[in-house]
Amino acid sequence: MNIVESFNEYRSQMNEKILSSDNIILKRLFNLDTNCYAAGSVDVITKEMIGLACSMVLRCDDCVRYHLGKCKELGVSNEQIYEVFAIANLIGGTIVIPHLRRAVEYWEALQEA
Amino acid sequence: MNIVESFNEYRSQMNEKILSSDNIILKRLFNLDTNCYAAGSVDVITKEMIGLACSMVLRCDDCVRYHLGKCKELGVSNEQIYEVFAIANLIGGTIVIPHLRRAVEYWEALQEA
Amino acid sequence: MNIVESFNEYRSQMNEKILSSDNIILKRLFNLDTNCYAAGSVDVITKEMIGLACSMVLRCDDCVRYHLGKCKELGVSNEQIYEVFAIANLIGGTIVIPHLRRAVEYWEALQEA
Amino acid sequence: MNIVESFNEYRSQMNEKILSSDNIILKRLFNLDTNCYAAGSVDVITKEMIGLACSMVLRCDDCVRYHLGKCKELGVSNEQIYEVFAIANLIGGTIVIPHLRRAVEYWEALQEA
Amino acid sequence: MNIVESFNEYRSQMNEKILSSDNIILKRLFNLDTNCYAAGSVDVITKEMIGLACSMVLRCDDCVRYHLGKCKELGVSNEQIYEVFAIANLIGGTIVIPHLRRAVEYWEALQEA
Amino acid sequence: MNIVESFNEYRSQMNEKILSSDNIILKRLFNLDTNCYAAGSVDVITKEMIGLACSMVLRCDDCVRYHLGKCKELGVSNEQIYEVFAIANLIGGTIVIPHLRRAVEYWEALQEA
Numbered sequence: 001m002n003i004v005e006s007f008n009e010y011r012s013q014m015n016e017k018i019l020s021s022d023n024i025i026l027k028r029l030f031n032l033d034t035n036c037y038a039a040g041s042v043d044v045i046t047k048e049m050i051g052l053a054c055s056m057v058l059r060c061d062d063c064v065r066y067h068l069g070k071c072k073e074l075g076v077s078n079e080q081i082y083e084v085f086a087i088a089n090l091i092g093g094t095i096v097i098p099h100l101r102r103a104v105e106y107w108e109a110l111q112e113a
Numbered sequence: 114m115n116i117v118e119s120f121n122e123y124r125s126q127m128n129e130k131i132l133s134s135d136n137i138i139l140k141r142l143f144n145l146d147t148n149c150y151a152a153g154s155v156d157v158i159t160k161e162m163i164g165l166a167c168s169m170v171l172r173c174d175d176c177v178r179y180h181l182g183k184c185k186e187l188g189v190s191n192e193q194i195y196e197v198f199a200i201a202n203l204i205g206g207t208i209v210i211p212h213l214r215r216a217v218e219y220w221e222a223l224q225e226a
Numbered sequence: 227m228n229i230v231e232s233f234n235e236y237r238s239q240m241n242e243k244i245l246s247s248d249n250i251i252l253k254r255l256f257n258l259d260t261n262c263y264a265a266g267s268v269d270v271i272t273k274e275m276i277g278l279a280c281s282m283v284l285r286c287d288d289c290v291r292y293h294l295g296k297c298k299e300l301g302v303s304n305e306q307i308y309e310v311f312a313i314a315n316l317i318g319g320t321i322v323i324p325h326l327r328r329a330v331e332y333w334e335a336l337q338e339a
Numbered sequence: 340m341n342i343v344e345s346f347n348e349y350r351s352q353m354n355e356k357i358l359s360s361d362n363i364i365l366k367r368l369f370n371l372d373t374n375c376y377a378a379g380s381v382d383v384i385t386k387e388m389i390g391l392a393c394s395m396v397l398r399c400d401d402c403v404r405y406h407l408g409k410c411k412e413l414g415v416s417n418e419q420i421y422e423v424f425a426i427a428n429l430i431g432g433t434i435v436i437p438h439l440r441r442a443v444e445y446w447e448a449l450q451e452a
Numbered sequence: 453m454n455i456v457e458s459f460n461e462y463r464s465q466m467n468e469k470i471l472s473s474d475n476i477i478l479k480r481l482f483n484l485d486t487n488c489y490a491a492g493s494v495d496v497i498t499k500e501m502i503g504l505a506c507s508m509v510l511r512c513d514d515c516v517r518y519h520l521g522k523c524k525e526l527g528v529s530n531e532q533i534y535e536v537f538a539i540a541n542l543i544g545g546t547i548v549i550p551h552l553r554r555a556v557e558y559w560e561a562l563q564e565a
Numbered sequence: 566m567n568i569v570e571s572f573n574e575y576r577s578q579m580n581e582k583i584l585s586s587d588n589i590i591l592k593r594l595f596n597l598d599t600n601c602y603a604a605g606s607v608d609v610i611t612k613e614m615i616g617l618a619c620s621m622v623l624r625c626d627d628c629v630r631y632h633l634g635k636c637k638e639l640g641v642s643n644e645q646i647y648e649v650f651a652i653a654n655l656i657g658g659t660i661v662i663p664h665l666r667r668a669v670e671y672w673e674a675l676q677e678a
Contacts, residue, residue, distance in 0.1 A: 268423065276392045
């Protein structure tokens with residue numbers, strides 16, 4: 001199983017457990033998370049780019065992976081992804097670079113998938 | 114002087130001092146900061162929205178103000194700004210809310226300016 | 227107006243503006259925020275202490291103030307508050323100390339109110 | 340070796356090395372860390388819940404695991420743990436969710452241990 | 453009263469209140485904080501520069517001010533301070549810049565003091 | 566391959582990919598990162614200690630590893646490294662301890678290399 005598949009599988013499996021826990025706050029939070037990225041006054045691609053950049057400055061590899069997957073599905077180009085990477089690394093500083101490395105690895109795995 | 118003017122004045126004044134310091138690393142970092150938000154494969158409005166959301170999740174009031182000013186200049190609508198606020202507050206959590214309050218105050222001051 | 231009153235007034239005023247904005251994600255997030263601290267399997271005082279400590283390690287003065295206000299209403303003792311301060315400052319490190327100073331100032335203002 | 344055992348073993352082994360290093364500041368910091376969670380005006384269960392929530396909003400998987408282990412020993416219920424998870428995820432936002440997934444996995448491993 | 457004096461006064465006043473609170477954990481933490489910056493295998497100037505840079509990347513204005521005051525007392529030059537600023541702003545990214553502005557303002561106030 | 570070799574190999578491989586991406590902002594940021602730690606008014610060892618401490622308080626294992634490697638090359642002693650660890654753990658709090666454990670493991674691997 002490659003890194004894209006193993007990421008998606010673990011994520012689905014654990015989300016299912018969390019949502020079966022009967023904690024209403026967590027369920028609603030997950031629900032908001034889905035709704036928030038739906039098309040509105042701001043289009044879906046821009047929202048996913050925002051999600052990607054925020055995940056990167058907050059240095060969450062899994063969140064970066066999730067939004068990279070979404071960007072791939074939506075047809076965001078390699079050049080655009082690198083411009084988002086550049087903004088995030090400039091805002092967040094060189095402490096973000098190790099996450100950039102792992103993001104690049106995942107982005108390449110998505111191209112091959 | 115209102116909050117928009119006093120923010121801009123302090124920012125300009127201190128940037129000038131920093132750039133007159135002869136530290137080449139800081140000068141280049143400031144230069145990168147300007148170039149990074151220029152139009153490329155990703156358009157300027159999207160880049161400013163990304164800058165705004167990243168500033169919000171990292172909870173920097175001054176950075177939020179700066180990008181709100183840019184969004185205002187670029188004609189970003191009230192509804193769009195609130196959608197960016199919503200993504201940032203969802204990603205960053207309720208700890209971001211005090212910054213949202215100050216962002217709303219500044220955004221309103223920008224409308225009146 | 228003392229710091230307790232000015233904090234509460236600004237908070238109420240800005241919350242009202244945010245909730246009148248018609249952004250459904252933000253409204254639901256605010257709603258979750260209220261529900262989350264209601265009594266459940268974990269009692270209200272413990273929840274407010276958790277909110278206080280999390281606010282402190284995340285270094286948000288306004289969030290600290292809000293939870294201190296709630297703790298005061300719920301009858302949390304001075305000794306208990308300092309034990310929560312101690313845990314938060316140990317977990318978050320000496321970078322939290324300036325927020326501890328402002329928390330102590332606000333806590334004292336709450337006693338006088 | 341399951342994730343609970345391997346976590347505990349690595350933790351013990353490295354703590355021993357750190358404490359044998361003769362750095363007095365680190366030794367005292369470790370000592371404070373132990374004392375801080377002892378019963379006082381705030382009871383031990385509440386302190387561990389605070390430690391768990393703070394670890395979660397600060398997004399430290401190992402710290403989350405440690406406090407989950409303590410909560411398990413102290414008899415904290417599944418419903419209570421999820422209420423603490425909910426507060427932490429609401430305060431810290433959706434960026435905390437990947438840590439929630441790993442926390443749930445560890446919490447389940449603790450039940451089976 | 454200038455910003456140097458008002459910072460020092462508030463800091464002393466609140467530290468006194470915290471230390472008079474009889475919370476042993478906080479007292480010991482404050483004590484460690486003092487000991488940690490004493491000369492050892494690493495000299496005092498290097499330790500204060502480390503404290504300054506860490507305060508900057510963690511974006512704590514008060515902590516930055518404290519270490520700037522110490523650096524001034526120890527005779528750290530303007531050029532050296534800017535090199536520390538540069539490292540901190542590169543590691544921490546452009547989100548640190550507003551704190552750099554306030555650091556420069558305070559550093560200048562220290563020269564005039 | 567031990568942890569030092571595998572860290573260095575992955576780092577080199579991904580840096581190459583990033584630098585071959587033709588994103589001018591990222592290239593310049595990497596270039597600044599190299600220049601920033603060169604000898605200036607502040608010597609190279611102090612700069613690497615600053616880089617190490619900042620990486621630790623920001624809790625980035627890979628950044629910690631990189632600066633530990635540099636410190637080893639520059640002849641920083643075990644006692645000095647532990648003093649830097651102590652400052653970073655005191656400033657950043659007990660949430661840094663899991664990163665300290667991994668830093669100690671890597672530092673020992675560097676001695677054996």
